[in-house]
Amino acid sequence: MAHLPLDEGRRAYLSTLIEGLLAGQRRALARALTFVENGGPEAQWLLKRLYPRAGRAHIVGVTGAPGVGKSTLVNALASEYRERGRTVAVVAVDPSSPFTGGALLGDRVRMRDVAGDPGVFIRSMASRGSLGGLARTTGDAITVLDAAGFEVIFVETVGAGQVEVDIAQEAHTTLVVEVPGLGDEVQTIKAGLLEIADIFVVNKADHPNAERVELALKMMLDMGGPYEGWKPPIVRTVATRREGIAQLVEAIEAHRHHLQAGDGWQQRVRRRAHEEFTRILRRQLVEHLFSTLPPGRFEQALDHILARKTDPYTAAQELIAESYGLRSG
Amino acid sequence: MAHLPLDEGRRAYLSTLIEGLLAGQRRALARALTFVENGGPEAQWLLKRLYPRAGRAHIVGVTGAPGVGKSTLVNALASEYRERGRTVAVVAVDPSSPFTGGALLGDRVRMRDVAGDPGVFIRSMASRGSLGGLARTTGDAITVLDAAGFEVIFVETVGAGQVEVDIAQEAHTTLVVEVPGLGDEVQTIKAGLLEIADIFVVNKADHPNAERVELALKMMLDMGGPYEGWKPPIVRTVATRREGIAQLVEAIEAHRHHLQAGDGWQQRVRRRAHEEFTRILRRQLVEHLFSTLPPGRFEQALDHILARKTDPYTAAQELIAESYGLRSG
Numbered sequence: 001m002a003h004l005p006l007d008e009g010r011r012a013y014l015s016t017l018i019e020g021l022l023a024g025q026r027r028a029l030a031r032a033l034t035f036v037e038n039g040g041p042e043a044q045w046l047l048k049r050l051y052p053r054a055g056r057a058h059i060v061g062v063t064g065a066p067g068v069g070k071s072t073l074v075n076a077l078a079s080e081y082r083e084r085g086r087t088v089a090v091v092a093v094d095p096s097s098p099f100t101g102g103a104l105l106g107d108r109v110r111m112r113d114v115a116g117d118p119g120v121f122i123r124s125m126a127s128r129g130s131l132g133g134l135a136r137t138t139g140d141a142i143t144v145l146d147a148a149g150f151e152v153i154f155v156e157t158v159g160a161g162q163v164e165v166d167i168a169q170e171a172h173t174t175l176v177v178e179v180p181g182l183g184d185e186v187q188t189i190k191a192g193l194l195e196i197a198d199i200f201v202v203n204k205a206d207h208p209n210a211e212r213v214e215l216a217l218k219m220m221l222d223m224g225g226p227y228e229g230w231k232p233p234i235v236r237t238v239a240t241r242r243e244g245i246a247q248l249v250e251a252i253e254a255h256r257h258h259l260q261a262g263d264g265w266q267q268r269v270r271r272r273a274h275e276e277f278t279r280i281l282r283r284q285l286v287e288h289l290f291s292t293l294p295p296g297r298f299e300q301a302l303d304h305i306l307a308r309k310t311d312p313y314t315a316a317q318e319l320i321a322e323s324y325g326l327r328s329g
Numbered sequence: 330m331a332h333l334p335l336d337e338g339r340r341a342y343l344s345t346l347i348e349g350l351l352a353g354q355r356r357a358l359a360r361a362l363t364f365v366e367n368g369g370p371e372a373q374w375l376l377k378r379l380y381p382r383a384g385r386a387h388i389v390g391v392t393g394a395p396g397v398g399k400s401t402l403v404n405a406l407a408s409e410y411r412e413r414g415r416t417v418a419v420v421a422v423d424p425s426s427p428f429t430g431g432a433l434l435g436d437r438v439r440m441r442d443v444a445g446d447p448g449v450f451i452r453s454m455a456s457r458g459s460l461g462g463l464a465r466t467t468g469d470a471i472t473v474l475d476a477a478g479f480e481v482i483f484v485e486t487v488g489a490g491q492v493e494v495d496i497a498q499e500a501h502t503t504l505v506v507e508v509p510g511l512g513d514e515v516q517t518i519k520a521g522l523l524e525i526a527d528i529f530v531v532n533k534a535d536h537p538n539a540e541r542v543e544l545a546l547k548m549m550l551d552m553g554g555p556y557e558g559w560k561p562p563i564v565r566t567v568a569t570r571r572e573g574i575a576q577l578v579e580a581i582e583a584h585r586h587h588l589q590a591g592d593g594w595q596q597r598v599r600r601r602a603h604e605e606f607t608r609i610l611r612r613q614l615v616e617h618l619f620s621t622l623p624p625g626r627f628e629q630a631l632d633h634i635l636a637r638k639t640d641p642y643t644a645a646q647e648l649i650a651e652s653y654g655l656r657s658g
Contacts, residue, residue, distance in 0.1 A: 044642050051640030065394060273634050273641070278615075281645040285614040286607075288649050305602050311380035312602070313373050316610040320617050324653055 006041050014045055021148045022053070026121065029148050033123055036140045047140055054146035055269070057089075058256055061171030062156045063196075068179045069203045073239040074156050077252075078120055080245045081152050087119040089150035091141050093157045121150065136283070139170060139276050170272045172265060173255045175248075177201045178217065180209035195224070197232050199251050205236035205244065230258050292323040335370050343374055350477045351382070355450065358477055362452055365469045376469055383475035384598075386418075387585055390500030391485045392525075397508045398532045402568040403483050406581075407449055409574045410481050416448040418479035420470050422486045450479065465612070468499060468605050499601045501594060502584045504577075506530045507546065509538030524553070526561050528580050534565035534573065559587050621652040 006014070014035070020028025032050075035042040060077075062070050071092065078088045123145075125137055138155065145153050155171055176197035200221075202214050217234050225231065233251050237244035259265040290298070301315040335343070343364070349357025361379075364371040389406075391399050400421065407417045452474075454466055467484065474482050484500055505526035529550075531543050546563050554560065562580050566573035588594040619627070630644040639647075 048640045048642050051642075052637045055637055270631075270635060274631060277631055277634055277641040277644065280641045281618070281648065282611055282615055284642075284645045284649055285618060286611055288653060289610070289614060292653075302599075302603060302606055305606055306599060308381045308384055311377045312606040312609045313377050313380075313613075315606065316613045319610065320613055324617060324621075 006045055010042070011045065014042060018046065018049055021144070024118070024149070026118065029121065029144070030123075032144055033141055036144055037125065037137045039137075043140065047143060050144055050147040054143045057142075057146040057150055057153045058173070058252075059142060059146075059153045059155060059171045060252060061174040062154055062177065063174065064177030064179075064201075068177045069239050070156050070177055073177060073201065073203055073237060073245075074154050076237075076239045076242050076245045077154065077249065078122075079242070080249050082117060082119055084249070086151045087149065088152045088154065089120070089145040089148075090122040090154045090156060091138060091145070092122065092124045093138050093155065121145065121148075136279055139272075139279070142170065170275065172259060172268050173198045173252055175199050175201050175252075177203050178213055179204045180207035180213050198230070198255050199248070200232055200234040201248060202234060202236045203239055206238050206241075210236060229262065230255065230264075289319065289323055293319065297322075335374055339371070340374065343371060347375065347378055350473070353447070353478070355447070358450065358473070359452075361473055362470055365473055366454065366466045368466075372469065376472060379473055379476035383472045386471075386475040386479055386482045387502070387581075388471060388475075388482045388484060388500045389581060390503040391483055391506065392503065393506030393508075393530075397506045398568050399485050399506055402506060402530065402532055402566060402574075403485050405566075405568045405571050405574045406483065406578065407451075408571070409578045411446060411448055413578070415480045416478065417481045417483065418449070418474040418477075419451040419483045419485060420467060420474070421451065421453045422467050422484065450474065450477075465608055468601075468608070471499065499604065501588060501597050502527045502581055504528050504530050504581075506532050507542055508533045509536035509542050527559070527584050528577070529561055529563040530577060531563060531565045532568055535567050535570075539565060558591065559584065559593075618648065618652055622648065626651075 017028045017032045017035075021032050032046055035046055037043075062074055064070055074090055074092075078090060081088045123141060125141060142153055142155065174196050176199075178200065179202070200217050202210055202217070204210070214234055214236065221232060221234075233254075235244055235248045235251050237248055239245070256265075259268065297319065301310075301319060304310045305312050305315055346357045346361045346364075350361050361375055364375055366372075391403055393399055403419055403421075407419060410417045452470060454470060471482055471484065503525050505528075507529065508531070529546050531539055531546070533539070543563055543565065550561060550563075562583075564573055564577045564580050566577055568574070585594075588597065626648065630639075630648060633639045634641050634644055
């Protein structure tokens with residue numbers, strides 16, 4: 001698992017990518033993102049150099065169950081921000097991609113409204129199938145897009161699982177999208193990530209049940225709290241017709257101002273850096289351990305576990321003790 | 330983060346828990362599960378001793394979007410298995426719990442059909458809010474219930490995110506539950522974890538759109554493959570009326586026989602052990618590193634990252650080099 005160092009030619013090539021993406025070249029940006037997604041020494045080399053240039057973007061997470069219209073909503077938000085003169089990047093995270101080979105409707109629909117606009121960049125991220133892999137690549141892609149100067153970065157996650165929550169929590173502002181359903185509002189909201197929402201969006205608000213969803217959300221919000229200066233507003237949208245989108249942008253901007261007026265912004269930046277640092281540390285630790293173990297040692301331990309001659313806790317302690325000695329604490 | 334060793338009295342108490350749960354005492358089992366969920370030295374002590382006794386249960390994952398009726402379905406499956414003389418445990422994983430304080434409808438509804446039956450044990454797991462934390466506690470709870478002798482263990486996950494996929498993949502047999510929806514079948518199935526399903530369940534099959542969902546699934550299955558001796562069957566159920574449940578149990582049993590007839594069972598056991606071992610190793614590595622770092626060193630590195638004086642990749646390398654030296658590879 002240890003990486004070979006990059007040769008001079010490779011480093012020179014990566015340098016031109018960095019220069020290119022800082023100068024606004026889309027192809028350089030796309031290539032840098034591909035390196036970053038693939039991991040490996042190129043990713044690390046690029047990220048080390050881009051990280052100090054990041055930190056200015058407003059990161060907006062958009063989450064909610066499948067089928068609530070998140071892609072259409074993010075498209076509409078991107079168009080609205082563009083009309084206000086802001087540059088926008090979108091990272092669309094789709095954990096189902098490794099299984100079905102990517103979005104079925106996908107990027108074609110997505111690009112329709114913003115095609116050819118250099119102020120918008122859209123990137124779909126697929127899971128590499130490993131726990132935490134998606135969170136890593138998403139965080140790294142945000143760093144690259146942030147360094148490239150995009151002012152607003154939307155991170156759109158399909159589904160409402162733990163990883164999606166973790167990814168949403170990387171954002172400064174998190175939108176939770178609900179839709180009028182089959183009448184089972186409680187069930188919807190139960191899985192609906194109540195307490196990570198900075199703003200609730202009731203999309204497809206032209207549906208007759210929209211009122212009921214909004215009412216259910218209001219009741220939940222009234223039972224919740226305290227809210228420390230920001231009670232999540234509920235914004236109704238019909239993203240397909242761009243209704244309510246201007247109001248939603250106002251709400252997002254209001255939330256940004258709220259965070260920046262206090263220490264909320266800095267708190268969220270710290271939380272994100274803490275998560276990111278821990279994740280990177282964990283991965284490097286595993287790589288370091290593997291680089292010190294004799295070949296086949298891990299598999300041997302796994303065989304003993306499978307034969308139930310030992311348990312994974314004891315086996316892990318043994319591997320670590322062999323490489324680093326016994327724990328001092 | 331280093332754990333203090335357990336004193337003799339504590340160890341004696343934990344020993345009585347192990348004896349108790351092996352003898353079928355529910356309170357001992359419940360307490361052992363609580364220790365295991367909380368992590369810490371008690372968890373490790375218990376798991377080391379229970380792991381060698383586990384490995385006999387048939388682990389059945391049940392996943393699908395919120396609102397498809399997974400709890401009702403698992404309840405009905407548990408009743409059916411009980412009538413066939415098998416003991417059943419249920420681990421219900423709810424990632425939304427840390428945010429809303431647990432299931433709203435929850436365990437009361439869930440318990441109705443099986444209350445008072447000593448051959449059924451149901452446990453709800455809440456996320457501890459950390460990435461991977463849920464996968465850990467779920468895997469550990471399965472080990473405890475397996476050691477306690479339950480013959481079939483259902484692992485029910487809310488949502489369809491990456492962690493849910495990972496948890497489902499710990500199972501020998503994975504059910505993916507779909508329901509007739511608002512007509513957007515493609516969207517449903519896209520997020521629907523096609524390739525981890527061993528069996529598809531179309532629940533709420535009395536809904537007029539059930540035919541369409543089944544057809545869409547059939548088409549997807551026909552496009553997919555090759556299936557290596559097992560093409561996932563589609564079973565229609567109305568869990569609230571226990572319709573189709575016997576057929577579903579037959580399908581689950583058929584899948585078990587299929588796995589056990591070849592090397593499929595052993596392959597899945599190995600995959601699960603590999604995941605579990607890696608996860609435990611990763612956690613112990615972080616604990617070991619923290620036990621060797623001077624107090625405040627991690628926070629100091631985090632401060633430098635926040636000030637963008639360094640990047641998390643370099644900072645992680647530095648911490649590891651300080652504790653363990655430079656990587657050899």
